[in-house]
Amino acid sequence: MQKLLKHIGQYFMMMRKVMSVPEKWSVFNKQLILELEKIGLNSIGIVLFISFFVGGVVSIQTALNLQNPLLPKYLIGLASRDSLILEFSPTMISLILAGKVGSSIASEIGSMRVSEQIDALEIMGVNSASFLILPKIIASLFFFPLLVILSMGIGMIGAWVGGLSVNVTTSDFMYGLRYEFIPFFVSYAIIKTLAFAFIVSSLSSYFGYYAKGGAVAVGKSSTEAVVYSSIVILVFNFILTKIILA
Amino acid sequence: MIEIKNIDKSFGDNKVLKNVNMTFKKGQTNLIIGESGSGKTTLIKILIGLYKNYSGKVLFDGSNVSEMNKKELKKLRQDIGMLFQGGALYDYMSVEENIMFPLSLFTEKSEREMIERVNFCLERVNLKSKNNLMPSELSGGMKKRVAIARAIVMQPKYLFCDEPNSGLDPKTAILIDDLIMEITKEYNITTIVNTHDMNSVMQIGDNISFIHKGEMWWKGNKEELIISNNEELTNFVFASKLFKRLKK
Numbered sequence: 407m408q409k410l411l412k413h414i415g416q417y418f419m420m421m422r423k424v425m426s427v428p429e430k431w432s433v434f435n436k437q438l439i440l441e442l443e444k445i446g447l448n449s450i451g452i453v454l455f456i457s458f459f460v461g462g463v464v465s466i467q468t469a470l471n472l473q474n475p476l477l478p479k480y481l482i483g484l485a486s487r488d489s490l491i492l493e494f495s496p497t498m499i500s501l502i503l504a505g506k507v508g509s510s511i512a513s514e515i516g517s518m519r520v521s522e523q524i525d526a527l528e529i530m531g532v533n534s535a536s537f538l539i540l541p542k543i544i545a546s547l548f549f550f551p552l553l554v555i556l557s558m559g560i561g562m563i564g565a566w567v568g569g570l571s572v573n574v575t576t577s578d579f580m581y582g583l584r585y586e587f588i589p590f591f592v593s594y595a596i597i598k599t600l601a602f603a604f605i606v607s608s609l610s611s612y613f614g615y616y617a618k619g620g621a622v623a624v625g626k627s628s629t630e631a632v633v634y635s636s637i638v639i640l641v642f643n644f645i646l647t648k649i650i651l652a
Numbered sequence: 653m654i655e656i657k658n659i660d661k662s663f664g665d666n667k668v669l670k671n672v673n674m675t676f677k678k679g680q681t682n683l684i685i686g687e688s689g690s691g692k693t694t695l696i697k698i699l700i701g702l703y704k705n706y707s708g709k710v711l712f713d714g715s716n717v718s719e720m721n722k723k724e725l726k727k728l729r730q731d732i733g734m735l736f737q738g739g740a741l742y743d744y745m746s747v748e749e750n751i752m753f754p755l756s757l758f759t760e761k762s763e764r765e766m767i768e769r770v771n772f773c774l775e776r777v778n779l780k781s782k783n784n785l786m787p788s789e790l791s792g793g794m795k796k797r798v799a800i801a802r803a804i805v806m807q808p809k810y811l812f813c814d815e816p817n818s819g820l821d822p823k824t825a826i827l828i829d830d831l832i833m834e835i836t837k838e839y840n841i842t843t844i845v846n847t848h849d850m851n852s853v854m855q856i857g858d859n860i861s862f863i864h865k866g867e868m869w870w871k872g873n874k875e876e877l878i879i880s881n882n883e884e885l886t887n888f889v890f891a892s893k894l895f896k897r898l899k900k
Contacts, residue, residue, distance in 0.1 A: 429757050440744070522740040529700050530754050531729030 417612050423535035424543070424608075438541040445507050445542065445607075446549030450556070452506060453499055457490075457557040460498070461564025462571075464489050465579075469572040482574050483582020486565035488591070495557040496595040497643050500602035503550065504635040508610035511542055512631035515614030516624035524615070539611040543604060550603035551596050558595070594650050601642055606635045653678050654699065654810065654842055659708035661694055668694045669706070670866045679840045681833050681856040685848060686863035687888060693814065695863065696846045700734060700812055701725070712810065730758055733803030735813040735832075739795035741787040741802070747774070748783035751802045758806065773801040777831060793824035797831065804835060811836065811843040817852055829855045850889060853877065862888070 428434035465486040472481055515538055518524050527534040562583065569579045610631035617627040654676040661669040668691045676682035686692045697703045699710060701717065710717040712728060720728065741750050751770045755761055761769070774780055777797040787795060796816060803811060813832060817825035833856045836843040845852065853860060857874040862885050864870075870885045877889060 433757055517743070521738055521743075522736045523742055525702055526734065526736060526740040526742075528702060529729060529732060529734045530757070531726045532757060 416616065417609075420535055420539075420612055420615060421608060423533060424539045424611075426533055426536045428536060428540065429532060434537075434541065437537065438544060441541040441545035442549060444510070445545045446553065449503060449506060449549070449553060452502065453553045453557050454560050456502060457495065457499070457561040458564035458567075460494060461486065461490060461561030461566075462568030463564075464494065464561070465565035465568035465574070466572055469569065469574060479574050479578040480582035480585060482569055482572075483565070483579040484585050485582075486569070487562060487583050487587070490558055490561040490565065491591045491595055495554045495561060496598045496602065497639065499554055499557045500550065500599060500606065500639055501636055503553070504602075504606045504610075504639060505632050507546065508606045508631045508635045509628040511607060511610040512614035512617075513624050513628040515539070515611055516617035516627040519615060519617045520620055520624060535615065539608070539615070542611055543607045546603040546607035547600060550606075551599045554595060554599045555592075558592075597650065598643065598646050601646060602639050605638050605642060609635045609638060653713060654844070655709075655711040656695075656699070657709040657711070659695070659698060659706055659710070661691075661698060661703065661706040668866050669698075672708070672863070672866075672868045674861050674868060674871070676842050676844050677859055678842045679837060680858035681836050681843045681845055682859045682861070683853060683857045684844065684846045684861050684863060685853060685888070686869075687848065690863045691866040692846050692863050696812060696814055696844065699844065700732060701729065730754075730806055731809040733806065733808035733811045735796065735799050735803050735811070735816055737815045737818050739787070739799040741790075741795060741798055743787055745787075746783065747779070747785050747787070747790070747798050750787070750798060751805050754802070754806050769805060770801075773805050774798075776804070776835075777801045792819050793821075793828065796820065796828050800828075800831060800835070804839070807839065809841055811841050813843065813845040813847075815847055815849070816845060817847065817849045822851060825849065825851060826855060832856060848888075853889070864888075 465482055468482045468485045468489075472479075472485075515524075518538070524534045524538070527537060566576065566579050570576070613627040613631040613634070614624075617623045656672060656674045659669050659672040660667070672691075672695065674684075684692045684695060694703065698706050712731075715724070715728075717725070717728070741747075742753065745753065748767070748770050751773055752766050755766045755769060759766075770783065771780075774782060777800050779794060779797050779801065782790075782794070782798075787798070790798065811832070816828050816832060820828065829852050832843060832845065835841070845856070847853065854874055857877070860870075860872055860874065860877055861868060862870040862882075864884045870880065870882045872880065877885070880886065
């Protein structure tokens with residue numbers, strides 16, 4: 407318990423350092439562009455790939471569970487749409503990004519810590535927490551929602567392809583996709599994603615920033631970043647769903 | 653000139669530095685020597701401001717660091733150049749970007765002026781036209797030289813070097829030592845080198861301070877060191893049997 411409280415205190419102290427005005431905007435912008443590329447652009451491929459196939463699997467499994475002739479076929483489109491928008495795209499993609507982006511952030515900052523690069527920044531008079539972490543948080547807040555929206559779209563294409571393979575016609579599927587669509591569900595997904603983006607980037611940075619030792623410590627910080635980001639994402643998923651939807 | 657007065661530093665119950673007093677003179681290479689675990693790295697971290705919880709005074713040209721406000725501290729940090737043990741070059745930046753980094757953050761120089769300054773520093777450390785190499789493409793000695801170039805790019809008043817020769821072959825180590833000494837004399841800066849390399853001590857030791865078990869044990873220059881009868885110092889400096897025979 408004492409250890410947990412220490413971590414929480416240290417995390418908030420780090421965040422206080424992170425949330426400060428950058429030394430020089432031109433240098434910050436350069437850093438931000440680098441992070442947008444590393445965190446966002448480099449994750450597009452994996453998000454598209456996973457979303458397409460999971461979308462396909464969701465619609466096939468839904469079709470298998472709705473084999474009763476009394477149930478209309480368009481329900482497959484509707485169920486796939488809601489599963490993708492409400493849960494798969496925001497939560498599962500954020501968990502996947504916690505693995506990909508989170509481990510990369512923690513190991514990058516951790517390596518900088520153990521090789522004294524962070525000390526070098528501090529000695530120059532640079533606020534290392536803000537310089538290294540703030541661009542990562544902003545890049546994540548900007549790119550995670552875009553990736554999730556992309557995932558929703560590609561997931562639905564995958565679901566349509568999956569539906570075709572189990573004899574769901576395009577018109578039935580499209581009707582289901584549009585049937586009683588509640589636009590607020592997309593807003594809910596974006597709100598959740600923003601929270602998850604902040605959790606992944608800040609927690610992973612925290613574990614990297616306070617890494618101590620050598621290569622083993624960097625590996626440990628990377629693992630901890632993924633594990634704790636995933637746990638916190640799941641807890642906040644429950645809390646946010648309860649607050650927003652219930 | 654840098655002075656430290658009555659420095660005490662503990663980690664929990666472990667007292668690492670005990671009432672340490674030292675003076676590091678301008679235009680000289682001031683060496684801090686001592687066994688591993690003697691407290692010299694802690695001392696250098698206090699001097700460069702990485703450790704803040706200590707008792708005693710650190711004076712940079714008479715100004716007490718702990719009494720400085722944020723603005724004065726920031727100014728002081730820009731007057732400090734640091735050469736880390738492993739170089740601490742930023743992996744994702746090229747040689748040129750590494751050296752240019754402090755300039756781009758703290759000066760209003762144009763791109764052309766910055767590149768001119770970078771080229772001057774690279775030439776000074778004999779690495780002309782290596783601008784576009786990445787740190788991963790450099791040898792250990794080249795990394796140290798790039799780190800020296802980065803440390804001097806802002807024309808610092810104080811240069812700190814943490815074990816500048818570790819991991820280098822004797823010939824490259826002497827090149828680095830000579831470079832540190834030349835820069836110290838050329839720019840008339842206060843240089844502090846933390847080392848346990850005896851070649852360095854004999855090569856560049858203008859003013860040597862020996863720390864033993866967290867205490868200031870001996871001080872002098874390299875000539876005085878050779879003839880000193882201080883037991884702990886002799887055991888440290890002339891550790892090998894060959895050196896002991898030579899000393900006799």
